[in-house]
Amino acid sequence: MDEAWLAAAYEDHQRELRAHCYRLAGNVADADELTQEAFLRAWRARDRFDGRASARTWLYRIATNLFLDTRKAAERRTRPAGDPLEWDLAIGPYPDVAGDVAAGELVELALIAALRFLPPRQRAAFVLRDLDGWTPAEVADTLGVAVAATNSLVQRARRTIREHAPADPDDWRRPPLTAADEAILRRYAAASDEDALRMLLADDVRITMPPEPPVVGKDAVSVFLARPLDWHHVAASANGRPALVNYLRNPETGRYEGLVVDVLRIAGGKIAEINAFVGAHHVAALGLPHTQPG
Known part of the structure; x- marks a missing residue:
């Protein structure tokens, strides 16, 4: 991969990758850090990109695994209780930007709060499968597990999300501002x-x-x-x-x-x-x- 190709990929996918990282991290500062580090890792690994996946998929995989690497200790934490918007200092709002191509991918604060109840691997699986629309095989490849294990992660995540988020998935998306x-x-x-x-x-x-x-x-x-x-x-x-x-x-x-x-x-x-x-x-x-x- 040459430098111009990677620069173009950055321009094409920066906003939507940032939105993806926000869904994982729950706040803009951590999302920005994940996005920047993902592109830095992509730059370092550019010679190993074989083109079998799209640049978008490749960058999402890097960012998702970066998130998991930074959250390994969180896997051992006890499950939170109550409304995270009442106690979780890590949650923050995501700005609405006119003409932002990623706006359609943004989600309600209620779902961001509900995602805090998920262990990191379940959160990553749920975001990739139910919010990004990836196939079970694509999610499995990103997480380095079997498809059956991916389906189990997603099903457990869905059960938890149903307890804490709006019942209708249409209500998970960013609502129109009237x-x-x-x-x-x-x-x-x-x-x-x-x-x-x-x-x-x-x-x-x-x-x-x-x-x-x-x-x-x-x-x-x-x-x-x-x-x-x-x-x-x-x-x-x-x-x-x-x-x-x-x-x-x-x-x-x-x-x-x-x-x-x-x-x-x-x-x-x-x-x-x-x-x-x-x-x-x-x-x-x-x-x-x-x-x-x-």
């Missing part, structure tokens, strides 16, 4: 008092913000959100949902620093859930600057 969603996001960004917030919230709304415990119910959530802090907001979207990037003013510098990304789930015209991801790395994952001028 004009009504965007209108609610604008009202959410502008609301500064409890009454205005309450009008937007479902009765049983909840905020997840690991490692803090969730805030549940319209009254508690409206009080929490109306705290007198100096915020600057930037509208965005992630995983097909409206998102608000929140910058908190630093009184020492006068600048606003990116702190929290709120990803909203809207049902029946009301905000039913706010998944708050705390940390500047989540702001960076959405392609936004760490600070905004005061």
